[in-house]
Amino acid sequence: MRRGPGIVPGPFVFHRSVRSVLDGFTDQVRSISTDAALYKLSAHDYDLLYSQKDYEREAHTLRERLWRIDAGLHSILDVACGTGAHDEILCQYYEVDGLDLHAPFLECARLRNPGGTYHEADMCDFRLDRMYDAILCLFGSIGYTQTYGHLVAALRCCRDHLTQRGVVIVEPWVEPERWQSDHVWQTHSERAGVHITRMTHGHRMGGICAMDFYYLIGTPAAGIIHQQERHELGLFTKEHIRQALIEAGLTHVDYDADGLGHGLYTARVPESGTAGTGSG
Secondary structure (H helix, E strand, C coil): CCCCCCCCCCCCCCCHHHHHHHHHHHHHHHCCCCCCCCCCCCHHHHHHHCCCCCHHHHHHHHHHHHHHHCCCCCEEEEECCCCCHHHHHHCCCCEEEEEECCHHHHHHHHHHCCCCCEEECCCCCCCCCCCEEEEEECCCHHHHHCCHHHHHHHHHHHHHCEEEEEEEEECCCCCHHHCCCCEEEEEEEEECCEEEEEEEEEEEECCEEEEEEEEEEEECCCEEEEEEEEEEEECCCHHHHHHHHHHCCCEEEEEECCCCCCCEEEEECCCCCCCCCCCC
């Protein structure tokens, strides 16, 4: 559906094999943006904004976790895959596909993982033609489901695309008691003379947090450009997510408070259950 809105740990390192391709792709992806899209940023500017996030460390942490669960897992679906930064690493060890609602991000993901298949689809209502051993939903993207009903629907879609040995891993968005309403955040990144600054003002509307993003993007050629986005995410408690995983038909629900830095839920297909049905 969407890539995460603003959880930013550690440094991010581009793989050399992809850096040159993405640099050449910059002008193309920068130009693909419509007023109707949630993300006004290009894929290139999005990656620059999160250039301090250590996707490589996170991908290896996920790989180790999956190996401990079941060393025989072979295939992954990355739900709300964004620009495919995790997939670039994971595809060295697994067959990795992805889905997202934002087509320009998918174009970048396909460059990072040419062997994968990427779908423009909603995490709450997708039907693919294959099953996966593991399904990931990272970077707080599950918050874009907004309501408990949509949360269950998204997790049920994941369950329906899992093999009999399947596992779901979810990195949650902020819990209600931790959300700071009427607060301002600032993020800044720079690379190769391109600067991007984002200021965020957030407030709460019942069970949803609304964040207004204000960007200043500066380049030597174009000068300074202003863009604005509004993101609305559901605030789910631990019990909400645990119950939604169970209601979706999953079991062995586990919560790791550390995870990738912001907690991580793991759930399995019931041992006595059957694999999902996918589109078939």
